[in-house]
Structure formats: structure tokens, C-alpha cells
Amino acid sequence: MSPEISILVTPGWKDYALLDTGNARKLERFGSIKLVRPEPQALWRPSLPADAWDGADAFFDAKPNEGRAGEDDDSWGRWRFARQLAPEWRVRIEDVTMLCRFSAFRHVGLFPEQAPHWLWIRDTASRLGAEKPRLLNLFAYTGAASLLAAAAGFEVTHVDASKKAIAWAKENQAASGLGAAPIRWICDDATKFVAREVRRGSRYHGVLLDPPKFGRGPANETWRIEDGLMPMLSDCARLLADGPAFLMLTAYAIRLSALSLLETARDAMSTPGGQFQAGELAVEQAAGARHLSTSLFVRWTSAGLQP
């Protein structure tokens, strides 16, 4: 039987819209700010006229990567502003407020395509049969998933190698009025942390991981998805609670297909029972009824937990 590959789509929400795509760029609105950023997947023609694009507030102009290891070709460059803008602005998702900033490598501190995962985790909190379900969020960045999960009742362990990202996530926590939410903030190498948790016999009802293609731990440990993913997933599988549990993996800017990611997760986790789902995360475009593929995912749910 052939495995089923599915597309998980976010249509955007009040504070986020993918307005248009094309000519290897995307036009988005984050709250009140419109951005134009490189988008190598968008080979097609834009749907909106040029003046809709020209009217954006900020543009990320890519420049060649010059052979730096690990980064996407279009990550390097700099922001150009059409008018004077505050360096930070607020974007709401459900009950969470994310502070967006014009950071290096074209990002603003929020990956909207992940929203279907975040909302699924939120909706699953009450189905895990635990008074205080535990979520491990690896490569957790500015904390959107951690905050939405904590607001839904999870005790969250948030792990990221970057002190700056953790500080930003804590600012998002304060901006969201979730100061008292049970989140453990851990600045560590994800591989080392997970191995330590296995030795300690820790267990989680959910594990969420969104590893980059290439990254560095706080002590300069090297993360390469091709080498690190199998051992990481097999350790994560050992951390999953007996009974209702889930694991969600996202990957982007890699050569693997969704099917290869699925087979990797199946082999690494060698989990008896449960179900695997795999496919792409996509964002629905407001103009022109298109979908932009952003990343790949695999989701494992234990027997008895609806995928």
C-alpha cells in the first residue's frame, strides 16, 4: 500500500496573510507590516500588480551566500525600508503575542506555516489523559509553540542553543501575559539535552522538533540534519510517555522528500503501533488561490490518539 502524503495548510489569520507570491519572492502581512522576502519555491508569476508589491513596508534584498556553510542561498542579504519603521511590532496568534523584529537571515521571529502544528498541539492537550501533559520543544526559537502549548495547559520544556532566541522567547512570554506559565527555558545543544533526558528516564506526552539544516550548539557543537536526525529521533522516541503521546518533526531547506523523512522517522523511532502522517506544510495565498509549500513534516501519534 502506498504511504499517504498530505498537505497541512494554514490560511493565515487576522494578524498574518500571505498576500502574493511569484518571481521567487513572497509578499506577506505580519500585523500591520507588509514585507517582501525571497521565496525560491515561487517560480510562477505574481497574481497582484507591481504596485501592490512596491507598496510594502520592508524588503529583504538577498545577496549571494559566498560559500558560508549551511545557510540557504537566499538567507544572506539585508533589509531595506520604504519608510521609517519601529524595530519591533506585535503579531497576535490566538492568545499569544509575538514580538516581530527585522532579524538577520530575512526572518522576523515567527514561522506562520507552523500554525497547524501549534493549533493541533493546543487541541490535543485535553486528549492526552494527563492532568499536566508535558511537551518537549526542541530547536524552539522565539517560542510560539511553547507559549501556545503552555496557554493550553502543557508543562513545556523549551530548548534552544541561542541565548538571544531564548531571551526573545521570554519577552514574547511577558508580552502574552503568560509570565506564570510553566515553561522551563533551556539553553543547550538539542542533541546533548535529549541524550541527557534519556539517561535521566524523563518522559513527555509530546515532542516537537524543528531542526535547521545546519546549526551550532552553545559550545559550538555542530548540528547537521543528515547526521543528527536519526540518533535524535531515536532518543526522542525513548522519551515518549506510555499511553497517549505524539511526536512532530518539521524540516526545511533539505534535499529529503516528505517520503524520505517519513521512512527516516519510521526507522529511527521503531515505535510499535501508532500512526505516522507525513507531507508538506503550506500557506494559502490570499490572492490567486495558490498554496506555497514551506517545509516537510512527519507526525506520529500513539494508538488511541486521533492524528
Ligand SMILES: C[S@@+](CC[C@H](N)C(=O)[O-])C[C@H]1O[C@@H](n2cnc3c(N)ncnc32)[C@H](O)[C@@H]1O
Ligand atoms: C528555524 S528555528 C525553529 C523555528 C521554531 N520551531 C518556530 O516555529 O518558531 C531553528 C532554531 O534552532 C536553533 N538551533 C540551531 N542549532 C541548534 C542546536 N544544536 N541545539 C539547539 N538548538 C539549535 C536555532 O538557535 C534556532 O532558534
